[in-house]
Amino acid sequence: MKKPEFYMKKAIKQAYKAESIGEVPIGAVIVLDGKVIASAYNKRNSSHDATSHAEILAIKKACKKLGDWRLDGAEMYVTLEPCPMCAGAIINARIKKVYFGAYEKKSGAVMSNYRILFSGSLNHKADAEGGILEKECSSILKKFFSEKR
Amino acid sequence: MKKPEFYMKKAIKQAYKAESIGEVPIGAVIVLDGKVIASAYNKRNSSHDATSHAEILAIKKACKKLGDWRLDGAEMYVTLEPCPMCAGAIINARIKKVYFGAYEKKSGAVMSNYRILFSGSLNHKADAEGGILEKECSSILKKFFSEKR
Numbered sequence: 001m002k003k004p005e006f007y008m009k010k011a012i013k014q015a016y017k018a019e020s021i022g023e024v025p026i027g028a029v030i031v032l033d034g035k036v037i038a039s040a041y042n043k044r045n046s047s048h049d050a051t052s053h054a055e056i057l058a059i060k061k062a063c064k065k066l067g068d069w070r071l072d073g074a075e076m077y078v079t080l081e082p083c084p085m086c087a088g089a090i091i092n093a094r095i096k097k098v099y100f101g102a103y104e105k106k107s108g109a110v111m112s113n114y115r116i117l118f119s120g121s122l123n124h125k126a127d128a129e130g131g132i133l134e135k136e137c138s139s140i141l142k143k144f145f146s147e148k149r
Numbered sequence: 150m151k152k153p154e155f156y157m158k159k160a161i162k163q164a165y166k167a168e169s170i171g172e173v174p175i176g177a178v179i180v181l182d183g184k185v186i187a188s189a190y191n192k193r194n195s196s197h198d199a200t201s202h203a204e205i206l207a208i209k210k211a212c213k214k215l216g217d218w219r220l221d222g223a224e225m226y227v228t229l230e231p232c233p234m235c236a237g238a239i240i241n242a243r244i245k246k247v248y249f250g251a252y253e254k255k256s257g258a259v260m261s262n263y264r265i266l267f268s269g270s271l272n273h274k275a276d277a278e279g280g281i282l283e284k285e286c287s288s289i290l291k292k293f294f295s296e297k298r
Contacts (some may be wrong), residue, residue, distance in 0.1 A: 053241075059200055069196075088233030
């Protein structure tokens with residue numbers, strides 16, 4: 001079994017793809033039985049679509065690949081702590097565990113501001129682990145925003 | 150200015166479209182300056198996509214129509230209280246106000262279980278009003294689930 005860092009590096013690669021087209025650099029991959037089944041990066045600006053976060057795009061790709069809205073047993077690796085929309089989508093897709101890199105104090109909906117994955121009242125619960133390659137994940141974002149200013 | 154009930158009836162029409170294809174009957178419309186700019190209904194099963202809730206599909210259509218991920222000033226009318234994913238998408242799309250029909254005690258993320266639209270820590274806040282044509286909105290759902298059993 002590969003370590004979380006192995007897959008997080010793939011998510012970071014996706015984040016760099018976002019950066020290369022001027023998007024806020026956030027990337028995600030979905031893994032099932034050790035195999036990456038979907039990769040995506042944030043495209044909110046270029047797609048003119050408020051829902052085009054890396055996590056949502058990755059979930060849509062994985063659902064399409066499996067032909068099922070249920071991603072039972074799948075894991076997500078994402079460079080930034082998911083927002084409420086994405087945490088909700090993770091629950092709706094029945095993802096088993098989420099590994100994220102940087103913490104997002106304001107809009108983070110896994111551990112920081114909301115704890116949506118752990119709610120007992122939703123139809124599903126997911127595990128989570130934060131801080132995977134945290135420095136690298138957050139430095140991509142910091143660099144992007146400092147160059148924007 | 151038209152009353153919320155006027156637009157909720159259009160959302161209910163969408164819910165009936167979902168029902169007609171065997172989907173959980175939930176419908177949504179997005180209104181800008183009094184005009185419906187997007188209509189959608191739940192397609193989770195038929196699209197094999199965990200993100201295909203009525204609200205997400207309506208937001209995607211509205212973004213496409215306006216060519217912008219920001220739906221500033223827009224209102225959403227939806228037959229059921231949005232879940233965390235959809236409430237998060239409403240915030241991400243900067244929708245101004247959400248009118249919903251039936252309350253959803255377990256997964257409702259506007260007033261019932263979470264209050265995501267009113268959070269001061271997210272980048273945007275939205276207004277909300279629940280219980281618009283509540284009886285009709287919830288009876289469509291009750292009928293659907295009782296026939297399923």
